[in-house]
Amino acid sequence: MKAAFDADYAIVGSGFGGSVSALRLSEKGYRVLVLEKGTRFAASDFPKSNWNVKRWLWLPSAGCRGIFKMTFLPHVTALSGVGVGGGSLVYANTLPVPGDEFFSATSWGDLADWKRELLPHYATAKRMLGATPVPFTTLPDEILREVGRDIGRESGWSSTDVAVYFGEPDVKVPDPFFGGEGPDRSGCTRCGGCMVGCRHDAKNTLDKNYLWLAEKRGAKVEADTEVLWVKPREGGGFAVTARTGRSLFPFLRKTLTISARNVVFSGGVLGTVELLLKLKERPDGLPQISDRLGDFVRTNSEVLMGVVTERRDVDLSEGIAIGSILQTDAHSHLEPVRYPAGSGFFRPLAMPHAPGDTVGTRLLNAGAMILKKPWATLKAAFVPDWAKYTMILLYMRTSEGTLRMKLGRGIRTLFRRGLTTGTGSGPQAKAWVPEATELARRVEKKLDGYAESLATETLLGIPTTAHILGGCCMGTSAATGVIDDKHRVFGYEGLYVIDGSAISANPGVNPSLTITALAERAMSLIPSPVASSST
Numbered sequence: 325m326k327a328a329f330d331a332d333y334a335i336v337g338s339g340f341g342g343s344v345s346a347l348r349l350s351e352k353g354y355r356v357l358v359l360e361k362g363t364r365f366a367a368s369d370f371p372k373s374n375w376n377v378k379r380w381l382w383l384p385s386a387g388c389r390g391i392f393k394m395t396f397l398p399h400v401t402a403l404s405g406v407g408v409g410g411g412s413l414v415y416a417n418t419l420p421v422p423g424d425e426f427f428s429a430t431s432w433g434d435l436a437d438w439k440r441e442l443l444p445h446y447a448t449a450k451r452m453l454g455a456t457p458v459p460f461t462t463l464p465d466e467i468l469r470e471v472g473r474d475i476g477r478e479s480g481w482s483s484t485d486v487a488v489y490f491g492e493p494d495v496k497v498p499d500p501f502f503g504g505e506g507p508d509r510s511g512c513t514r515c516g517g518c519m520v521g522c523r524h525d526a527k528n529t530l531d532k533n534y535l536w537l538a539e540k541r542g543a544k545v546e547a548d549t550e551v552l553w554v555k556p557r558e559g560g561g562f563a564v565t566a567r568t569g570r571s572l573f574p575f576l577r578k579t580l581t582i583s584a585r586n587v588v589f590s591g592g593v594l595g596t597v598e599l600l601l602k603l604k605e606r607p608d609g610l611p612q613i614s615d616r617l618g619d620f621v622r623t624n625s626e627v628l629m630g631v632v633t634e635r636r637d638v639d640l641s642e643g644i645a646i647g648s649i650l651q652t653d654a655h656s657h658l659e660p661v662r663y664p665a666g667s668g669f670f671r672p673l674a675m676p677h678a679p680g681d682t683v684g685t686r687l688l689n690a691g692a693m694i695l696k697k698p699w700a701t702l703k704a705a706f707v708p709d710w711a712k713y714t715m716i717l718l719y720m721r722t723s724e725g726t727l728r729m730k731l732g733r734g735i736r737t738l739f740r741r742g743l744t745t746g747t748g749s750g751p752q753a754k755a756w757v758p759e760a761t762e763l764a765r766r767v768e769k770k771l772d773g774y775a776e777s778l779a780t781e782t783l784l785g786i787p788t789t790a791h792i793l794g795g796c797c798m799g800t801s802a803a804t805g806v807i808d809d810k811h812r813v814f815g816y817e818g819l820y821v822i823d824g825s826a827i828s829a830n831p832g833v834n835p836s837l838t839i840t841a842l843a844e845r846a847m848s849l850i851p852s853p854v855a856s857s858s859t
């Protein structure tokens with residue numbers, strides 16, 4: 325007999341939330357279909373450096389179908405991942421557990437005893453993602469430790485837990501993580517390429533754990549397939565319309581509509597919130613979605629800076645993307661980040677790190693820096709290999725300022741309404757924070773270096789984030805949130821949001837482990853139609 329629906333669960337997006345959902349639902353015996361707008365990659369498909377924009381950048385209108393997407397919004401420049409495996413393909417593998425204030429934050433603390441409930445799911449998430457402490461340190465890690473010592477915080481320094489296989493470098497072995505059920509793997513070569521894509525099968529991306537196992541249990545993953553519309557279907561369930569194919573011209577791609585009893589939105593904040601905002605606008609979409617949609621978008625209030633060294637006896641690109649972390653005060657962390665040698669994509673976008681609340685002050689400060697250090701400025705601008713001689717600094721804190729996402733027009737969305745931002749509540753994230761600048765100045769001294777920021781920060785004062793969160797936050801009803809504490813969308817039975825947009829407080833640290841743990845918890849609450857074993 326033909327099944328009533330093409331899938332029991334259609335999952336939009338294959339990042340952390342989508343991949344966990346795909347595995348756990350297939351384990352329970354559901355028929356799962358994952359629709360992913362990006363491409364499926366083998367290790368050899370990743371470029372050697374981020375200058376190969378065709379294979380690194382996601383800009384399909386220009387023929388670039390890589391893994392790294394930059395979204396320029398009025399209040400934040402958001403960095404994200406695209407492809408089968410979502411952000412895991414491009415991320416820096418770092419998997420910290422947030423501090424206690426995240427679990428008890430007023431924005432969601434009364435919905436559940438989050439710390440107690442999530443701890444076992446963090447343990448599962450760490451096991452599934454293969455989190456392990458980095459077994460070596462490099463010069464940037466030692467500099468970070470020294471900075472910790474200088475500010476009386478050395479005990480706040482530690483190696484990061486990362487999702488990487490540290491076996492014999494470049495030696496292929498049978499799956500070391502899932503009793504042989506996973507793919508063959510090779511040991512990390514410390515090439516620093518994690519954020520360009522791991523060419524060595526050493527990074528534990530989602531296609532090597534959750535998605536791999538989900539596909540073995542029957543889940544179908546359709547790459548190059550972007551979900552455009554979801555609406556309730558007469559007789560129950562939902563109709564999901566997607567465009568599939570890789571042609572440069574959308575009209576040359578095939579449109580398909582499938583039926584699903586349930587839909588899980590896992591497109592990441594930028595994918596899920598934009599799609600739901602479009603669906604909410606129209607009666608033939610999902611008009612009953614809460615008016616809170618788009619509210620409470622948070623970042624980790626990150627400040628990204630690069631310190632370019634004048635020394636030529638060092639190679640800062642060797643190691644993994646993030647090897648250590650320093651808690652610099654009760655609410656803040658600093659991490660050293662690297663790109664692989666030859667990856668200078670960000671060099672033309674760099675300007676002197678120049679704090680200031682107005683463009684005038686920032687330009688004056690940048691000018692003063694250039695006058696004070698003309699030779700160092702020139703050397704930084706023409707450094708022979710930006711990645712080899714630059715220690716990137718990622719500063720994060722738990723401050724509670726929020727943004728609001730909405731649809732509208734802007735420079736990016738001149739011809740077609742699209743995602744844009746407005747201010748929300750609390751102190752807004754800024755491109756500079758005095759404590760972060762102070763830490764960068766300390767690193768400058770230790771490295772004979774010169775601190776830079778992206779031009780969008782120095783010129784426009786717009787902060788950059790790789791950790792955009794929220795927009796479909798939890799609440800007790802549609803008046804206070806988009807989803808409940810079980811990730812169910814208010815107003816529509818059978819719809820779920822399971823990704824970074826469901827994160828309802830600021831973790832203050834890299835969020836993927838938390839997204840994974842929350843997804844594990846959400847899945848544990850979905851009943852099984854048939855008895856099955858768990859991985």
Ligand SMILES: Cc1cc2nc3c(=O)[nH]c(=O)nc-3n(C[C@H](O)[C@H](O)[C@H](O)COP(=O)(O)OP(=O)(O)OC[C@H]3O[C@@H](n4cnc5c(N)ncnc54)[C@H](O)[C@@H]3O)c2cc1C
Pocket residue numbers: 336337338339340341342359360361362403404405406407408409410411412414415416417418419420519549550551552590591592593594595596599646790791792822823824825834835836837839
């Ligand atoms: C350079 C960089 C470094 C980072 N480093 C770290 C780190 O070290 N540690 C950490 O914890 N986090 C890191 N992050 C952040 C991390 O990648 C994200 O927080 C995480 O991936 C978000 O997971 P998610 O489940 O919300 O969705 P994502 O992982 O963002 O996946 C969403 C997927 O959905 C797809 N999609 C979107 N819309 C649609 C649609 N309409 N139809 C079909 N598919 C769709 C997207 O293509 C994407 O593949 C980093 C991010 C970047 C950009």
Ligand code: SF4
Pocket residue numbers: 488511512513514515516517518519521522523524525526527643644645
């Ligand atoms: S350092 Fe190189 S080999 Fe190791 S995980 Fe990162 S990209 Fe892969």
